[in-house]
Structure formats: structure tokens, C-alpha cells
Amino acid sequence: MLVEIRWHGRGGQGAVTAAELVAYASIIKGYYALAFPEFGAERRGAPVTAYNRLSDKVIYDRSPVLSPDIVVILDPTMVGRDVIHGLKKHGLVVANTAKKPRELAEILGPDYRVATVDATKIAMEVFRLPIVNTAMVSALVAASGIIDLDSLLQAVSARFSARLASLNEQVIRKAYELTEVM
């Protein structure tokens, strides 16, 4: 079993941390996982790509993920055909958008499974900031089942201070409920 995920977002939205949380949650469950960014000069607002490889065996491949099983899009303005290049047939797209999965599927074409959640709205309600990474990890969990919610919450409490962890837990539970899958 090897699952490859590619994350697209903008500097400041937390794409790299999102990938790290997924790796963290997988590793504490005893899986082998890698999380690595498309290393660039960090600038707020610039497009950011990050990757996960998850497996039950040791992963040797360190090359960027070119044909992912899952693409997660953190920024609504990036949602479209461009960011799903290389996505495997029947692969999953998880997008931060106010659109319904059916509307997005019309844009992306029939080859993919689609899940959507308005993560920006959830993040604005809880943080008053458009930091959508934990909402999108939660949407990924809801849509794919690759890790369970408890492991994600453990990863969040290991990674953040108590106050931030509790805010993130609110975001994660909301996003988990509101994610729609087609």
C-alpha cells in the first residue's frame, strides 16, 4: 500500500504544516510516512506545493509526487484543472471551495472523485484568519479515511500549544462534519 498526496496552497495557509500533520498522524499509528515541501523561498501568498507518501512499508522514493492518488487544494482561487495534473484516474480531489462537489466535478471532468468544504468560512469563524490547513486535513480524513480523526487530533495537540490545539480541534470537528463527498 502506497498513498501519494499533493497539497496546493499559498504561503501562509499552512500547506507544509498540513502535510506534516498527516505524516505525524500516520507515524504515531505505526505507518511509515514522509512529508516534504516543494522547497522554495518562503513568501506569503506565493503558490506552495507539499507532498505526502504514506505506506505500511519503508518508503525509499524521495522524488516529488508527480502522479498523486489525492490532490488537496487549500486556496479557492487555485481550484481548477491546472493543479490536478498527473492525478491518477479515479483519484480524489479535496478542495476548499463554497462549491458543491457536483459543481466542481463539472469543471474537473468525470475521471475523479471530488470532496469539497468551505474551509475559509470555518477558519474565519474560529480563528478570524484564513488559515485553512487543519480544516483541509480534516476534509481529507473525512473524504479518504486514510487516517482517523483521533490520530489527527493527537498530531494537532503534539504540534500546537494547548490554546491553538483547542481552536484547531473546533475547526477539525466542523470541517469533518461539513465535508461533502461525491
Place this chain on the structure above:
Amino acid sequence: MGKVIPISGNYAVAYAAKAADVDVIAAYPITPQTAVVEKLSEFVANGELDAEFIHVESEHSALSAVVGASAVGARVFTATSAQGLLLMYEIMHIASTLRLPIVMGIAARAISAPINIWCDHSDFMAASDTGWIMFMAMNAQEAHDLVIAGFRIAEDPKVHLPVAVGYDGFLVSHTIEPVNIIERDEALKYAPKRVTWYTLNPDKPITLGPLASPDWYFEFRVQLQDAIEGAREVISNAFAEFAQHFGRKYGEVDAYYTDDADVVLVTMGSASGTALAYVEEARKEGVKVGLINVRLFRPFPEEFIAKHIENAKVVAVVDRAVNAGSSFVGPLYSDIAVTMFKRGFDIPVVNYITGLGGRAVLKDHIDHMVKHALSLVGKKMRDIKTHYAFVGVRE
């Protein structure tokens, strides 16, 4: 046994220095090594590590400071990358010839110009003539383990030499992966602190670092060559005991499918991982390709490599650095080619240079190399017109 935690390569290196209970750290931050220094200063600040953290104004001073601390008997650590390593270059020779057991992490990165902060092996290779024992880790676990093994090897009374542990910038330094962390008491059982090198002590004064005239200098350079050759046995033993203590087996090299391979790839660092993933797939399709990962670079593990290319028909060496204008182009290639020449191998050995300045090394690139190398099967070295090729570059 330690526990497995999700951690980056840089943190894995910092945790290793902490487990080794270093006494003095001096380092200057540079991408992609910075997180090592940040984490170690955090360990010192919050009392998890009882060490002196010496703040310096440059890498030249960082290595000079640890040279001084090692000369009074401290267990010392530093880490750097790229331009920082080049600034240390002068002091690297001093550390080795003075026979000081320093351990250093190198988050391998390209060298300017143009300015580039991403991975290749230009910095690591530039330091390969300094008399340091040099390892290149394939992943964060190895980087962690090799730092701890590094102290044991460096401080061995038969060795007394500095050790550098390379690990790929970003591809290992910034990648989160599972690492089995060695705790301090276990690390110190495996690599106990024992000061057997000459140290400065006011109660028993000696002189370190004197002038040596032509009547004397030559002898000390011969001592250095003798010491690094003699380190081979200590390194083998240190790896054997590492496996006993921690259950993880390391060799000077790793070999995969080399017994019946027509083409043997030779790689270093994280690209060895990608190459191994490629080889596993290619073998399923019947391609007779094997792989050697070079973990120990200095002293160069000639015997181990020779053993694993005995049945090869072509050897394909992958370099992530260029020695422009040399007879060999890729630095790893030069060591492999000499290893083969000394033993009378008369098969093609070719060099593929790839992944410079953070250019991704893909399985497709490895496939391209292997297909080209397979086309040379049956030829002799003198039949080969072009010995090197750049892979993944725009023409």
C-alpha cells in the same frame, strides 16, 4: 530501545548531538542546516542539554571554536551547509591534522553562483580532501545514527579524527519521517566519553598547533593518511556494535541485486532511495540492474565496492556535483574509476551528473541512465567515447 517519532532530518541530527551529551556547540545558521542550530540552542536554553553554546560571527569561527574546545577535551559538535562549509574549509584541515575528534553535520547544498539554497553534493565533495572521515546518510534515521556512531569513531584511540555526516538539504533535512530516537544513556553506553587525545591542560602543559618546518611537516601529513586508513577497521567494528546496541545494521556501502546485475548503479544520499525504488520496479520487469549506495565516502570503501561490481558488465555512477575541467567530472566517479583501474576491471564505467541545485532526481532519470548503460554492455572501457552525461538538464 528508543521510540519512533515523526521528525525532520535536521531535528534528528540535533537529537543525536543531544543524546551524545555534547559539551560544546558552536555553529552559525545557514539554510538548510538552520533548524539543527535552532533546536540545539533550544535544548541548551531549556536545560535539556548541559552544554556551552558559543555564538559566533561566521562558520570559520564556529569550527575554530570547536577546534579549541576539542583541544581541551570537550565533546563538540557543529553543523553547516554550502558557503558555510567553504568558509570552514581552512579550519577543516587543521582539525584533522591536529587529530581532534569533532563531529559535524552537513546539510548538503549547492554552492553559489548563482545563489541556490537547494540540494546537491557540491559542498560535501569540496570537503573530501580535508582528511575528515565522511559519511552520507540516505535518510533522517541514518543521519541521527551516524552522528552518534561518529562520536564513537572519532574518539576511538586508534582514530582521533573529525567526522562529517552529510545528509541531503531539504530532501532529508526538511522531510518529516519516522525516526527511532536514541536516548542519552543508550548513546553513552555505545559511545562513552573517553578523552584519550592530547589536550591542553595548565597542570600538564603541552603545545598544540606549532610551526613544523620542512624537517617535520611531511611526517604529520603521513600520520593523517595512516590514521584515516586505520579508521576502516574501527568503522566496521563501530557499525557491528551499533547493530548489537540498536538493531539497525549499517555497512560502508549497501548493495542491492548486484550479484547478477548487468548494470550496477552507484549513488549517494537520498537519490539512493529513489534509485532503490526504481531498481525494485525494474527488477520486476526483468531488467538486470543492481545498486550500490555509498554511505562511507572517506576513507573510500574500495574493497566493498569492488566486491559488488565483480559480476557487472557496466558500472553507472551518479554524481550530484561537478569538478569542472577534471579528467573525471563527477567526484564519486573518480573514486569508483580508480577503484576499478587498480583492480584491472575492463568494463565501461560511466558518469551521470544529475540533480544539481535542487533539480529533482526522478525515477525516469534513473531509467534513462540505466537504459543508456545497458546499451554499453559487452563493450570495453576503451570503446567508450563519452564518459559522462548530464541528466535532467535543458539542452
Place this chain on the structure above:
Amino acid sequence: MGALPGWRELPRGAAILEPGSSVRYKTSSWRVLKPVIDQERCIRCRICWTYCPEPAIHEIDKPYTAKSGRTYRVTYEIDYDYCKGCGICAEECPVKAITMVEEVR
């Protein structure tokens, strides 16, 4: 050359294990001109002693009475084992009591 030890016999890393062994290195062999102090003209100001970079000028508790009748408590003497003949003492002497003379060996 045969008398010098081989690389296996030398201490590791060019360490010198005998403290103070540099006194055996007589740097006077470099000297071409030799400073000579005229004890009559010397006013015991200590400037040569201060400036000598070796230091190869010693201040000795040996009284000296000049022809003028003036008595000094100390005498300055040059240690010709280590004096390299740099001439700084002669240059700095305010009363020109030090002369650089040709070395005769």
C-alpha cells in the same frame, strides 16, 4: 636528518609534549648585527627592556656606578642566545646608548 624521529615515533597531531622546550631553540643564529649597550651612557629608563620583542633584554639587580659618580641600582644586559639582532632597542634608546655592531662568529 637520520637523527630525527620517523612519523610513527612522533606524537600525534604535531603535539609537543615537553613544556618550555622552545628555550632550546637559540634564535640568536639569525643575528647579523648585534646590539651593544654602553653602560656609561645608559640612563636605566627601561625603554629597551619594554620594546624588545623576544624579550632578550634582562633587567639585572647589579648596581653600576658611572664615571660621573651616579649610581644605578640595576643593569640592562642582552641575552645573546635569543637576541635576533632586530635593532629595535637601538632605535628606541633615547640617549643612543645602544649600538648595532657587526656580528663576528
